[in-house]
Amino acid sequence: LAKTTQPISMDSYEGQEVNITCSHNNIATNDYITWYQQFPSQGPRFIIQGYKTKVTNEVASLFIPADRKSSTLSLPRVSLSDTAVYYCLVGGNTGGFKTIFGAGTRLFVKA
Amino acid sequence: NAGVTQTPKFRVLKTGQSMTLLCAQDMNHEYMYWYRQDPGMGLRLIHYSVGEGTTAKGEVPDGYNVSRLKKQNFLLGLESAAPSQTSVYFCASSPPGRTPVTEAFFGQGTRLTVV
Numbered sequence: 545l546a547k548t549t550q551p552i553s554m555d556s557y558e559g560q561e562v563n564i565t566c567s568h569n570n571i572a573t574n575d576y577i578t579w580y581q582q583f584p585s586q587g588p589r590f591i592i593q594g595y596k597t598k599v600t601n602e603v604a605s606l607f608i609p610a611d612r613k614s615s616t617l618s619l620p621r622v623s624l625s626d627t628a629v630y631y632c633l634v635g636g637n638t639g640g641f642k643t644i645f646g647a648g649t650r651l652f653v654k655a
Numbered sequence: 656n657a658g659v660t661q662t663p664k665f666r667v668l669k670t671g672q673s674m675t676l677l678c679a680q681d682m683n684h685e686y687m688y689w690y691r692q693d694p695g696m697g698l699r700l701i702h703y704s705v706g707e708g709t710t711a712k713g714e715v716p717d718g719y720n721v722s723r724l725k726k727q728n729f730l731l732g733l734e735s736a737a738p739s740q741t742s743v744y745f746c747a748s749s750p751p752g753r754t755p756v757t758e759a760f761f762g763q764g765t766r767l768t769v770v
Binding site: 576585587589590633635636644645646 | 690695696697698699745747755758759760762
């Protein structure tokens with residue numbers, strides 16, 4: 545599985561757009577990029593996945609440059625309830641049965 | 656629409672006691688997983704199963720056993736609990752052909768304290 549690097553923590557204010565970048569320099573051709581969100585005392589929740597270019601859903605957008613060596617999770621107009629840990633995962637449908645969750649990025653949204 | 660349900664949600668054990676954590680999913684998923692999460696850290700895979708009757712070791716399997724007798728259930732056992740097993744345990748499942756790297760559904764967690 546490709547190693548990922550993301551910031552340990554980020555602060556933001558309500559109403560701002562938050563961008564969390566993940567580096568994955570050794571991503572393989574068949575790898576997908578997936579982001580999970582984890583609230584305190586809850587299990588991680590899948591939020592978005594992409595392979596290249598841009599993906600958008602009702603929660604977030606995921607931007608992936610052409611070289612795919614990094615990706616950016618974009619949360620539009622965050623609220624206090626977006627305070628959570630965000631994990632970036634890179635891999636395919638095989639070889640996923642290993643340690644794949646790093647420490648993630650702790651996002652603090654302030655009023 | 657229950658998804659992944661873990662039982663119990665909280666438990667305190669004395670060192671040396673045994674217990675079983677139950678995970679049940681109602682999504683007909685082939686793959687199921689048990690993770691542990693220690694304070695301030697990500698999740699580490701304990702054991703996983705790719706189908707009924709199959710199990711395999713993850714990164715941190717020592718001190719744990721698992722069974723998958725029914726497709727919808729995945730049990731995690733601690734035969735002789737140790738304080739180092741104090742953690743939050745998460746169960747997850749994923750559809751055929753997909754793994755936690757692509758998409759998985761997690762339970763709410765079981766907070767286990769071993770004293």
